[in-house]
Amino acid sequence: MSYETINLIDVSKTFDDTLVLDNINLYIRRNEFLTLLGPSGCGKTTTLRIIGGFEEPTTGKVLFEGKDITHVPPYKRKVNTVFQRYALFPHMNVEENIAFGLNIKKISKNIIEEKVKNMLGLVNLRGFEKRTVDSLSGGQQQRVAIARALVNEPEVLLLDEPLGALDLKLRKGMQIELKNIQQKLGITFVYVTHDQEEALTMSDTIVVMNEGHIQQIGSPIDIYNEPKNAFVADFIGESNIVNGIMIEDYVVDFGGYIFRCLDSGFGEKEKVDVVVRPEDIKLVPPEQGMLKGRVLSVIFKGVHYEMMIESNGIIWKVHSTLMEPVDTIVGINIFPDDIHIMKKVMVS
Amino acid sequence: MKKSWVAYPYVVWMIMFIVVPLILIIFYGTVRTTPQGMEFTLEHFKRFFEPLYIMVLVRSLYLAFICTIVCLLLGYPVSMILASKEYRDKKILIFLMVIPMWMNFLLRTYAWLTLLEKNGIINTLISFIGLPKMDLLYNQWAVVLGMVYNFLPFMVLPIYSVLIKIDKSIIEAAEDLGANSRTVFRKVIFPLSLPGVVSGITMVFMPAVTTFVISRLLGGGQFLLIGNLIEELFLKSGEWGFGSALSIIMMILILFSMAIMSRYEKENEGGGLL
Numbered sequence: 001m002s003y004e005t006i007n008l009i010d011v012s013k014t015f016d017d018t019l020v021l022d023n024i025n026l027y028i029r030r031n032e033f034l035t036l037l038g039p040s041g042c043g044k045t046t047t048l049r050i051i052g053g054f055e056e057p058t059t060g061k062v063l064f065e066g067k068d069i070t071h072v073p074p075y076k077r078k079v080n081t082v083f084q085r086y087a088l089f090p091h092m093n094v095e096e097n098i099a100f101g102l103n104i105k106k107i108s109k110n111i112i113e114e115k116v117k118n119m120l121g122l123v124n125l126r127g128f129e130k131r132t133v134d135s136l137s138g139g140q141q142q143r144v145a146i147a148r149a150l151v152n153e154p155e156v157l158l159l160d161e162p163l164g165a166l167d168l169k170l171r172k173g174m175q176i177e178l179k180n181i182q183q184k185l186g187i188t189f190v191y192v193t194h195d196q197e198e199a200l201t202m203s204d205t206i207v208v209m210n211e212g213h214i215q216q217i218g219s220p221i222d223i224y225n226e227p228k229n230a231f232v233a234d235f236i237g238e239s240n241i242v243n244g245i246m247i248e249d250y251v252v253d254f255g256g257y258i259f260r261c262l263d264s265g266f267g268e269k270e271k272v273d274v275v276v277r278p279e280d281i282k283l284v285p286p287e288q289g290m291l292k293g294r295v296l297s298v299i300f301k302g303v304h305y306e307m308m309i310e311s312n313g314i315i316w317k318v319h320s321t322l323m324e325p326v327d328t329i330v331g332i333n334i335f336p337d338d339i340h341i342m343k344k345v346m347v348s
Numbered sequence: 349m350k351k352s353w354v355a356y357p358y359v360v361w362m363i364m365f366i367v368v369p370l371i372l373i374i375f376y377g378t379v380r381t382t383p384q385g386m387e388f389t390l391e392h393f394k395r396f397f398e399p400l401y402i403m404v405l406v407r408s409l410y411l412a413f414i415c416t417i418v419c420l421l422l423g424y425p426v427s428m429i430l431a432s433k434e435y436r437d438k439k440i441l442i443f444l445m446v447i448p449m450w451m452n453f454l455l456r457t458y459a460w461l462t463l464l465e466k467n468g469i470i471n472t473l474i475s476f477i478g479l480p481k482m483d484l485l486y487n488q489w490a491v492v493l494g495m496v497y498n499f500l501p502f503m504v505l506p507i508y509s510v511l512i513k514i515d516k517s518i519i520e521a522a523e524d525l526g527a528n529s530r531t532v533f534r535k536v537i538f539p540l541s542l543p544g545v546v547s548g549i550t551m552v553f554m555p556a557v558t559t560f561v562i563s564r565l566l567g568g569g570q571f572l573l574i575g576n577l578i579e580e581l582f583l584k585s586g587e588w589g590f591g592s593a594l595s596i597i598m599m600i601l602i603l604f605s606m607a608i609m610s611r612y613e614k615e616n617e618g619g620g621l622l
Contacts, residue, residue: 052520053523054523073523075523075526075527075528080524081524083517083521085515087515087520087521088518088521089521100527100535101526104525104526104527148521
C-alpha cells in the first residue's frame with residue numbers, strides 16, 4: 001500500500017527577502033527512506049525544518065496523513081528529529097536523554113525503563129545508561145540522539161545530516177545501521193545530506209534540490225542513470241558534461257564525432273548538454289576508436305585509474321581498471337546507452 | 349616546565365593587596381595591647397556574640413536576602429527577554445543595562461535620595477494627584493530598593509550570558525520531543541541556566557550583605573548594618589581589633605555560603621531538582 005504520509009503543497013519560504021524555497025511540491029510515502037540531497041544552501045534543511053515545525057512556510061501547506069499541520073507547533077507533531085549536532089541535553093545522562101520524550105507523555109516508569117532498554121539495545125549502547133553525554137564519542141552521541149528520537153515511536157523520523165561529523169569509516173557503518181533500523185521498525189525516514197554516495201546507499205527515493213527548487217525525484221538508480229539535467233548529472237556521481245548539437249532524432253554531434261544515441265524529441269540542430277559518466281567511456285587502440293585522444297594525466301584511485309584524456313580540445317575524464325601511460329594516443333568509444341542528452345537549462 | 353616570569357607581577361600584586369591585608373586583619377583581630385605589650389586574645393570575637401551585634405548581623409543577612417530574592421525575580425525574566433530571539437541582536441539593550449554601572453556608585457544612590465525625599469520628585473507627583481505625601485526614605489525598604497537598584501545588573505549579566513550560550517537546537521530538540529514552552533523552560537532552560545543563577549546570587553548577596561553606603565544614605569543611619577558597624581569601628585571609634593574580628597566573621601560567613609552554593613550547583617547538574 002503506498003500511502004502518503006506527508007505532503008508539501010506549493011511550499012515557499014523567504015528569509016529576509018531571500019527566497020530559500022520556491023514552490024516545493026513533494027509527497028513522502030509511508031515507510032520509505034527519502035533523502036533530500038543537494039549542495040549547502042539549496043533549501044534541504046529548511047524543507048526538513050518545515051516538516052518538523054521549526055519553520056513555518058511563507059506560503060503553501062504541509063499535510064500530515066491528509067490533515068493540514070502547517071501551523072501546528074513541533075511538540076504536537078508525530079514527527080521526531082535527529083539534529084545535525086545531536087543537540088543532546090548536557091545536564092542529563094544517556095538514559096534521561098532517551099527517556100525525555102516518554103517522561104513528558106507521563107508514561108509509567110516501568111514501561112519507560114523497558115523502552116529505553118530496548119532502544120539502547122537497538123543502537124548498541126547497552127551499559128551506557130548512566131554515562132554523561134560529554135563522556136561519549138561522536139558516534140555514540142549520534143546513537144543516543146537516534147534512540148532519543150526513535151523511542152517515541154514517531155510516524156516519521158527526520159534526520160538532518162546526522163552523520164556529517166563522523167569519520168568516513170564510522171559513517172559507512174552508521175549508514176548501514178540506519179538503513180537496518182529503518183527497515184526493522186518500518187518508520188518513514190526523511191534524511192538530509194549533501195553526500196551523494198550516502199544518498200545512493202540508503203535511500204528508496206532521492207529528491208535532488210538546488211537553489212530552492214526540486215531538480216529531480218526518483219529512485220537512486222533512476223537518478224544515477226537517467227539524470228534529468230546537467231546539474232543532477234554533475235551532482236550525482238562524476239560526469240563529463242559537454243556541448244552537443246542534435247542532428248536529428250537518435251543522432252548527436254559532440255566532441256568532433258557524430259554519435260548514435262537513444263534520445264529523440266529535440267528540435268533540429270538544437271544545442272544540448274551531453275553527459276557521459278567517466279566509467280562509461282571505453283578505451284581502445286587508436287585505430288578502433290570513434291575519437292582519438294592523448295592521455296594528459298593518470299591518478300590511481302584504488303579500484304580504478306582516473307585519466308584525463310584530451311581529444312579535439314575537450315578533456316574527458318575516464319575511469320578504467322587498465323592504465324594507459326601519460327602521452328599515449330588512445331581511441332575513445334562511447335556507446336548509445338551511455339550517452340545522456342539533456343536540454344540546456346539556464347542554471348546560474 | 350619552565351617557570352614563566354610573566355606571573356611574577358601577579359604574585360607581587362597578590363601579596364601586596366590580598367595576603368598582607370589579610371594577615372593584618374587577622375593580626376588586629378586576635379591581638380590586644382596591654383601596658384606590658386601585645387598578647388593573643390579572642391575577646392573581640394567573644395564580644396560579637398552580644399545580642400546587639402547579633403541583631404546587626406541578622407538584619408544585614410535579612411536585607412541582603414530580600415535584595416537577592418528581588419534581584420532574582422526581576423533579573424531572570426529580564427535576562428530571558430534580553431537573550432530571546434527578538435532582542436538577541438539588539439546589543440543596545442544590554443548596553444543600557446550596563447550604563448548605570450559606569451556612573452559613580454555614590455552618585456546613583458544620591459539620585460534616589462532626591463527621588464524619595466519628603467519633597468522629592470515622587471512625593472511631588474503623589475501630592476499632585478491629591479494623595480498624602482509618604483515617608484519613602486529612611487526605612488528598610490528604601491535600603492532594599494537602593495540595593496536592588498545597584499546590584500541588579502550583577503544578577504542579570506551572569507544569567508544572560510549563560511542563557512545566550514544555550515544551543516538553540518537543544519531547545520528545538522525538547523520541543524520536538526513533545527515539550528511545550530513551559531516544560532522546555534522547566535526541564536531544559538532553567539536547569540541549564542543554574543550556573544548563571546548561582547553566580548548571580550553570589551554576586552548580589554555578597555556586596556549586599558556588606559554594603560554601608562546605601563544603608564547610611566537611604567536608611568538615614570537608623571538601619572545599622574554590619575558594613576556600617578565595621579566602618580564606624582575603624583573610622584570613628586578606632587576599635588580596630590573588634591572591627592577586624594567582625595571582618596573575619598563576615599569573611600567566614602561568605603566563604604561558608606559560597607561553599608554551600610557551589611555544592612548545590614554540583615548536585616543539580618543532573619537537573620533533578622525540578
